[in-house]
Structures are given as C-alpha cells and as structure tokens.
Amino acid sequence: MSGKRTAWAGILLRRAVQIVALGLLVGTVCFFMARSLPGDMATRIAAGRYGYDLVSNAAADAVRIELGLDRPLWLALLQWWGEIARLDLGTSLVTGNSVWSEVVHQLGATIDLAVASLAVAVVVGLPLGTWSGLHAGGCIDRLTLALAVVLRAVPPFLLAVLLMVLVAVRLGALPVAGDHHVGSVLLPALTLGLGLAAGLARVTRAAMREAAASPSFEFARTKGLSDRQALVRHGLRQAAAPVVAYLGVHAVFLVEGAVVVETLFAWPGIGHALVHAVFGRDVPMIQGAALCMGLLFVVFNLLVDAGCLALDPRRRRGEAA
Amino acid sequence: MTRPFVLTRRRALQLGAVGPAVAASTALQAQPARAPLQIVGPWEIGGLAPANSGYVFTRMQITETLMEAGDDGTPLPGLAERWRVSADGLVWHFTLRSAARFHDGTPVTAAAVVRCLQAARVAPALLSLAPIRSLEADGSGVVVVRLASPHGGLPALLAHSSTMVLAPSSYGSGGEVKAVLGSGPYRVVSLAPPQQVEAAVFEGYDGARPAVERVRYLTVGRSETRALMAEGGQADLAYGLDPASLVRLRKRGRVRVDTVTLPRTAILKVNAGLPALKDRRVRQALSLCIDRAGIAKALLRDPELSATQLFPPTLKAWHDPTLPPLIHDPGSAARLLAEAGWRRAADGLRDASGRPLQLSLRTFPDRPELPVIASALQEQWRQAGIAVQVNVGNSGDIPLGHRDGSLQLGLAARNYCTVPDPTGTLMQDFTAAGGDWGAMGWRSDALVQALSELSRGTSSAERAAALRARVTAVLQAELPVIPVTWYRQQVAVSGRVTGVSLDPLERSYRLSAMRWSA
Numbered sequence: 001m002s003g004k005r006t007a008w009a010g011i012l013l014r015r016a017v018q019i020v021a022l023g024l025l026v027g028t029v030c031f032f033m034a035r036s037l038p039g040d041m042a043t044r045i046a047a048g049r050y051g052y053d054l055v056s057n058a059a060a061d062a063v064r065i066e067l068g069l070d071r072p073l074w075l076a077l078l079q080w081w082g083e084i085a086r087l088d089l090g091t092s093l094v095t096g097n098s099v100w101s102e103v104v105h106q107l108g109a110t111i112d113l114a115v116a117s118l119a120v121a122v123v124v125g126l127p128l129g130t131w132s133g134l135h136a137g138g139c140i141d142r143l144t145l146a147l148a149v150v151l152r153a154v155p156p157f158l159l160a161v162l163l164m165v166l167v168a169v170r171l172g173a174l175p176v177a178g179d180h181h182v183g184s185v186l187l188p189a190l191t192l193g194l195g196l197a198a199g200l201a202r203v204t205r206a207a208m209r210e211a212a213a214s215p216s217f218e219f220a221r222t223k224g225l226s227d228r229q230a231l232v233r234h235g236l237r238q239a240a241a242p243v244v245a246y247l248g249v250h251a252v253f254l255v256e257g258a259v260v261v262e263t264l265f266a267w268p269g270i271g272h273a274l275v276h277a278v279f280g281r282d283v284p285m286i287q288g289a290a291l292c293m294g295l296l297f298v299v300f301n302l303l304v305d306a307g308c309l310a311l312d313p314r315r316r317r318g319e320a321a
Numbered sequence: 322m323t324r325p326f327v328l329t330r331r332r333a334l335q336l337g338a339v340g341p342a343v344a345a346s347t348a349l350q351a352q353p354a355r356a357p358l359q360i361v362g363p364w365e366i367g368g369l370a371p372a373n374s375g376y377v378f379t380r381m382q383i384t385e386t387l388m389e390a391g392d393d394g395t396p397l398p399g400l401a402e403r404w405r406v407s408a409d410g411l412v413w414h415f416t417l418r419s420a421a422r423f424h425d426g427t428p429v430t431a432a433a434v435v436r437c438l439q440a441a442r443v444a445p446a447l448l449s450l451a452p453i454r455s456l457e458a459d460g461s462g463v464v465v466v467r468l469a470s471p472h473g474g475l476p477a478l479l480a481h482s483s484t485m486v487l488a489p490s491s492y493g494s495g496g497e498v499k500a501v502l503g504s505g506p507y508r509v510v511s512l513a514p515p516q517q518v519e520a521a522v523f524e525g526y527d528g529a530r531p532a533v534e535r536v537r538y539l540t541v542g543r544s545e546t547r548a549l550m551a552e553g554g555q556a557d558l559a560y561g562l563d564p565a566s567l568v569r570l571r572k573r574g575r576v577r578v579d580t581v582t583l584p585r586t587a588i589l590k591v592n593a594g595l596p597a598l599k600d601r602r603v604r605q606a607l608s609l610c611i612d613r614a615g616i617a618k619a620l621l622r623d624p625e626l627s628a629t630q631l632f633p634p635t636l637k638a639w640h641d642p643t644l645p646p647l648i649h650d651p652g653s654a655a656r657l658l659a660e661a662g663w664r665r666a667a668d669g670l671r672d673a674s675g676r677p678l679q680l681s682l683r684t685f686p687d688r689p690e691l692p693v694i695a696s697a698l699q700e701q702w703r704q705a706g707i708a709v710q711v712n713v714g715n716s717g718d719i720p721l722g723h724r725d726g727s728l729q730l731g732l733a734a735r736n737y738c739t740v741p742d743p744t745g746t747l748m749q750d751f752t753a754a755g756g757d758w759g760a761m762g763w764r765s766d767a768l769v770q771a772l773s774e775l776s777r778g779t780s781s782a783e784r785a786a787a788l789r790a791r792v793t794a795v796l797q798a799e800l801p802v803i804p805v806t807w808y809r810q811q812v813a814v815s816g817r818v819t820g821v822s823l824d825p826l827e828r829s830y831r832l833s834a835m836r837w838s839a
Contacts, residue, residue, distance in 0.1 A: 043716070043717025044716075046445075046717070047715070049368075050372060052685075052687055053736045054447070055716055056720055057723070057724050057757055060721075094368065095373065095515070161545065168549065168553045169552050169553040172553065175553075177555070178539050178550075263542050264546060266539060266540065266546060268516045272542075276365065276515065
C-alpha cells in the first residue's frame with residue numbers, strides 16, 4: 001500500500017513540475033513568436049477588432065497607446081510572468097474579455113472532442129488490433145493493415161472533407177459542422193479518431209501477439225483455462241500496458257489535430273481559438289490557448305501514468321517494467 | 322407471421338456499432354420542421370463592443386441604429402422616425418419612435434441613445450470623423466446633435482453598426498458592454514462568442530412581427546464548409562462562398578444561389594510619388610496591361626466583375642455609365658510606356674536611362690482571391706516588360722507602407738460603403754495628403770473641393786450629382802488607385818425560406834421579411 005502511495009506521489013510531483021515548466025516555456029516561446037511575426041502588431045490587432053475595412057494608421061496608433069505596445073519587450077514579458085504567477089492569463093487584446101473566461105469555454109469543447117476521438121479510436125482500433133493479433137495473417141489482419149496505412153496516410157483535412165461529403169451531404173446522416181446538433185461531434189471525432197485508431201490497431205496487434213506467445217499465457221492454458229479465459233484474465237491485461245502508453249504519447253496527435261479539425265468543422269474549441277488568435281496577433285490569447293493545450297497534454301500523460309500503474313504491479317513496487 | 326426479436330451477441334454488436342450514428346441521424350432528422358433559420362458566414366463575433374461586432378447584431382436585426390439606409394444609400398428612418406437639420410446645417414434633431422422598447426422592456430429614450438453615441442464617438446470609431454460639438458437629449462424622445470461645421474454625411478454615420486443603440490442595462494459598471502439588449506424585432510436568446518448567436522422574436526417590438534420565430538448565426542471559417550452546410554440542408558443562408566464551391570452548388574442544383582454586387586472594389590493603390598509612377602501615362606499603362614475580364618472570368622468565375630471604373634453599378638449615384646471604361650489594351654500600354662521613356666531592353670524589361678521598371682506589390686490573404694489576382698497582375702505586367710515582385714503579408718502592411726513611404730503598389734479590396742454614403746470613405750482616401758487605402762503622392766484640388774462640398778451637404782440634388790460626376794471623372798482619368806475587379810456577395814439559399822433579398826450594403830440579413838416556405 002505504501003509502495004502504491006510512493007509511486008503516486010512520484011507521478012504527481014513529476015507532473016506538477018512539468019506543468020510549471022511547461023507553462024513558463026510555452027508562454028514565453030509564444031510571446032516571442034507572436035512578437036517576431038512580420039508586420040505591425042498594433043495594425044493587426046486593430047484589424048482583428050474592427051475588421052480590415054476600418055484599419056488605418058490612426059486606429060493602429062490608438063491600439064498601440066491603449067495596449068502599451070511600445071513598451072520594451074522585457075517589461076511586457078515580466079508583466080506576463082507576474083500575471084501567470086497570480087494565475088491570471090490576462091485580457092484578450094481583440095475582444096477585451098478575460099482570457100480565462102474565453103479559454104474555459106473553448107477548452108470544454110476541445111475536451112469533448114478529444115474524449116469522443118479517443119472513444120472512436122478505442123472502439124475501432126482495439127477490437128481490430130486484438131483480433132489481428134490473435135489471428136495474425138488472416139483476412140481481417142491484412143485488411144486492418146491496409147486500412148491503417150490508408151488512414152495514417154490521408155491528411156485530416158482530406159479525411160474531413162470526404163466525411164462531410166459522404167456522410168453529411170450524400171447520406172444526410174450527420175451534420176456537416178457546428179456544435180448544436182446531437183451528432184455534431186461524430187464527424188470531427190471520426191476525423192481525429194480514425195487516424196489514431198489505425199495506429200492503435202497496429203500497436204494492439206503487436207502487443208496481443210507478444211502476449212499470446214508469452215510463457216504466462218501458455219502457462220494459463222496449460223493449467224486448464226480456455227483460450228477465452230486465458231485471453232480475458234491474462235492476455236488483455238498484459239497487452240494493455242503498451243497500448244495505454246501509446247495512447248498517451250499520441251494524445252498530442254489529438255491536440256495538434258484539433259487545430260485543423262476544429263477550424264474545418266466550426267467546432268468552438270481551443271484549437272480554433274488559437275488559429276484565430278494567431279491571425280489577430282492576440283498575444284495573451286495565443287499564450288493562454290497554447291498553455292491550456294500543453295496542460296491538456298500533461299493531464300493526458302498523467303492519466304496514462306495512472307493507467308500503467310494500475311495495470312502493471314511492477315511499477316507500483318518500483319521495479320523496472 | 323413475425324419472427325420474435327432475439328438479442329443475439331452478433332445483433333448486439335451490430336447495434337453497438339451503428340447505434341451512435343443512427344441515434345445522431347435520427348436526432349438530426351427529428352428536429353422540428355421549424356428549427357431556427359440557420360445563417361452561416363465567415364464573420365466572427367469579436368466581443369460585444371459595438372465597434373467590434375456591432376455589425377453582427379445589426380445584421381441579425383437585434384439592435385437598431387438611429388438611421389437606416391436604402392439599397393442606394395439613401396437615408397431612411399431607423400430608431401429615429403424623422404429628422405431635421407437647421408438652415409445653417411449645424412443642428413440636427415432626431416425624433417425617436419415613441420413606442421420603441423428595449424429587450425428588457427424599458428422604453429428607448431433619448432438619454433439612452435446619447436449614451437451610446439457618446440461611446441461611439443471615441444476614436445478611431447467612424448463617428449469620431451464627424452465634427453460633433455455636443456450630443457444632447459431634448460426630453461425623452463429627441464436627440465440633438467450640434468456640429469462645429471456642416472456635415473451632410475451625419476445620417477450615414479448614424480447608420481453605421483458602431484452607433485447601434487443598446488439599453489442602459491447592457492452596460493457594466495465600468496462602461497463595458499456585458500449583454501446585447503437592443504430594440505430590434507429579434508432579441509438574443511443565447512450568445513457564444515466568437516461563433517454563435519441565436520435570437521428569437523421580440524414580442525415587445527413596435528413594428529411588424531417577423532414570420533420566422535427563431536434565427537441562429539454560426540461563424541464558419543472555411544468557405545468549403547459553408548457551402549457543404551448549405552448543400553447538406555444544415556444552413557438556410559450561407560454567405561461568402563468561394564468560386565469553386567459556387568460552381569459545384571450551381572451544378573448540383575440543390576440550393577439556389579442569390580447574388581448582389583457589393584460596393585467593394587479590388588484596387589491597386591499606387592505610390593504616385595515615385596519617379597516612375599508620378600507620370601500619369603505609366604499609371605494608365607499599368608491599367609491598360611490588366612486583363613480584367615480574364616481575371617474576373619478565370620479567378621472569380623464571374624466575367625461581370627471586371628471593373629470598368631472605380632464604383633460598381635450597385636452604387637447608382639456614383640457609377641457613371643457615360644465614363645469611358647477601363648480596358649485591356651497592351652498595344653496602347655506599350656505606346657504610353659515608350660512615350661514616357663520606358664523602352665524595352667535586351668532582357669525584355671523596360672528601362673529608362675538604365676533604370677529598369679521594377680516595382681513591388683504588397684497584398685494580404687484576408688481575402689483569399691487577392692494573392693491570386695496579384696500573381697495574375699504580375700504575369701500580365703511581365704509581358705509588358707514591367708517586373709513586379711509580389712509580397713503577401715498582412716492587411717496592415719499597406720497603411721504602414723503608406724505612412725513610411727515604402728509602399729510602391731498595394732492590392733486591396735476597398736469597401737466604399739462602410740457607411741451608406743461613400744463620401745466619408747472617399748474623404749479619407751483622397752485628401753490632399755492622401756489616405757491609408759487611397760491616394761499616395763497624388764492630389765487633385767478639384768477632387769478635394771468636390772468632396773468637401775459633398776461632405777458639407779449640398780443645396781440641390783443636381784449639384785450633388787455634378788460633384789459626384791466630377792469625382793468619378795478625375796479618378797478615372799488620373800488613376801491614383803487602379804480598379805481591377807468588383808465584388809459580388811454570393812449566398813446559397815435553401816428552399817425552406819422565401820422572401821430572401823440581399824442587402825448590397827451588407828447592413829442586414831433582412832430576416833423580418835423572410836417566411837418559411839409552405
């Protein structure tokens with residue numbers, strides 16, 4: 001029991017340090033990147049606020065004075081660090097709203113999408129991978145391999161448009177975009193989840209094959225368990241650890257994919273907000289959105305650590321896996 | 322005889338696999354026949370401040386402005402049912418509709434209007450361009466605007482969305498807008514910036530009750546997605562369609578495509594202060610090299626958008642059909658360049674005394690067609706011996722280049738009806754010192770005088786027409802900016818609605834005139 005507590009304390013401490021380091025790093029990098037983009041920042045912000053029809057040098061000057069954009073770079077950075085220390089992400093330069101309030105709203109939508117995409121990946125990838133691992137070389141194994149290659153090769157943009165045309169427009173089964181219908185999340189989730197499912201199926205297949213060929217699995221059958229019992233009680237548990245680790249590593253795929261998919265499907269998530277903020281040179285929004293996406297990644301990894309800890313007793317005892 | 326339903330393992334698996342899609346699909350189809358009228362467009366809701374996103378709420382008829390405008394920009398009553406101006410043009414009285422109510426049930430008062438207009442006067446908002454000395458409430462129903470000098474464009478400025486009138490309860494303690502409580506026929510039901518706003522009929526509206534009960538606006542950034550939403554029956558009105566999607570929609574025929582020419586023109590801003598471009602013949606040659614019809618047909622897929630003059634036909638008061646049109650004539654261009662001293666060198670480029678005719682052109686991708694048009698121009702000028710380097714940056718590069726003098730050519734899409742009367746925009750663009758989006762290194766006293774007189778407000782319609790004709794003639798002859806193409810708003814309209822008409826000034830979706838199809 002104390003071993004389990006120690007393991008958990010180690011994980012939480014590691015991730016907490018990661019969160020602080022990541023926050024400072026991501027925010028600072030975004031700060032410098034946004035400031036080093038070509039073009040005048042005040043003009044760009046004025047365009048974001050008033051639309052480019054009303055952008056003028058006078059409007060840009062007004063924005064520059066209002067936001068103190070002429071301040072030295074280091075002063076602006078220090079101010080942001082100070083705000084971050086007070087857990088304040090600042091105010092959007094374009095809308096004037098607090099970044100927290102905007103990000104919280106959008107983060108919820110992104111989490112919905114990420115969870116739905118993971119569900120798609122798990123529902124599609126796990127059964128196919130398990131079956132392929134247990135029946136290597138069979139029809140389904142070969143078909144899964146071909147599908148995985150295609151799905152990993154097709155860029156999300158193309159897959160999204162194909163799904164929109166086939167499922168939403170031709171079949172009329174799901175909405176094309178937006179978030180106000182019950183099934184709105186399915187197409188963006190399929191776009192993100194199918195690519196992940198392809199990789200997951202291959203990893204699961206390999207893990208399953210390894211588990212099925214392992215001495216413990218052989219021993220389970222030798223002691224009298226049926227194939228099904230051996231699979232459920234020993235095989236799946238043994239194969240689960242690499243699969244969970246894979247999902248954790250590829251959670252970043254969901255986060256980065258959200259930027260494209262949310263824009264295409266008009267999904268009101270943080271990826272879409274980030275794109276909008278970059279175009280509008282809204283530095284606090286860029287920093288806030290990037291920070292939250294980074295935190296999301298850390299949280300995913302925390303969940304993976306927890307999953308691995310639960311699955312692998314050696315980790316709880318502090319042994320090498 | 323029917324077979325009893327047995328839930329086998331295989332059937333359960335099948336249900337599990339297709340269940341979510343079927344459930345979602347059923348839910349989609351089970352939407353009531355009168356689901357909200359769905360509008361999709363590219364415009365984001367960038368906050369609640371009128372200067373930022375007022376146009377979203379005025380277009381949805383959630384908020385109103387003191388003045389409205391007809392298709393040709395003629396001032397019409399809005400929240401002010403009538404108005405009058407003193408003989409010296411310095412004092413304007415706007416009388417409010419007595420029965421007008423805000424969405425919180427409170428009456429629309431002159432004091433509330435004055436508060437909004439005061440906020441709208443803060444630079445760089447458009448109302449700050451008017452020489453306003455004071456804004457006062459005369460009782461509860463009359464707004465008095467006192468000017469320092471006559472300004473005939475005041476009604477047009479008061480029709481701009483940044484002057485929309487909000488209830489006092491819309492404002493927070495710090496003066497910021499925390500809710501949008503207008504006085505239009507629709508009231509906000511839900512608002513989720515930057516993407517969505519849903520509105521329902523406001524029962525307390527003092528005018529005709531709209532036939533469509535609920536409307537929803539959704540920001541969709543990608544034009545392909547908007548077109549697919551229209552095609553898939555998810556959007557009733559899809560604004561801002563790209564040429565490729567238009568071709569597809571027209572071919573499939575599932576939805577109707579309505580169009581209206583906008584008072585927007587793709588222009589080349591020319592730095593006429595440069596030695597090469599100071600010569601009017603060179604500017605004319607640049608214009609003659611442009612195959613506008615080719616650009617309109619091949620890139621915009623609409624040959625009628627070839628600009629024959631600065632103002633499109635939709636601006637009836639300013640479009641002059643008697644003007645000699647801008648044409649494509651490479652032969653004349655070559656002759657003019659030669660006359661100006663620019664002759665072809667061995668490398669095919671033109672030069673004068675060893676100075677090659679090399680220019681740089683700035684544009685931006687906010688309007689996706691601009692970089693493509695810039696590439697077409699580059700090639701057309703190359704054939705005439707003019708080397709042009711195209712730089713695609715952001716929209717601010719052009720005003721900045723104007724300020725620091727580094728701009729040579731700038732390609733932009735200029736809206737001449739930001740407010741219904743183009744005079745104000747032209748005053749900004751063609752002052753003696755030039756304008757961020759207009760003239761650079763060029764001035765015309767005749768043009769400035771004509772615009773100044775128009776801005777003050779003229780005594781007769783005939784005089785105003787003569788002044789407008791003078792302005793268009795000078796711009797056509799001198800080419801301080803070179804028109805390339807006009808613009809058309811293309812909207813996919815579903816069969817669910819009737820009574821759709823498009824506003825060429827893009828001020829309103831005209832929802833209250835729409836009805837559901839029988």
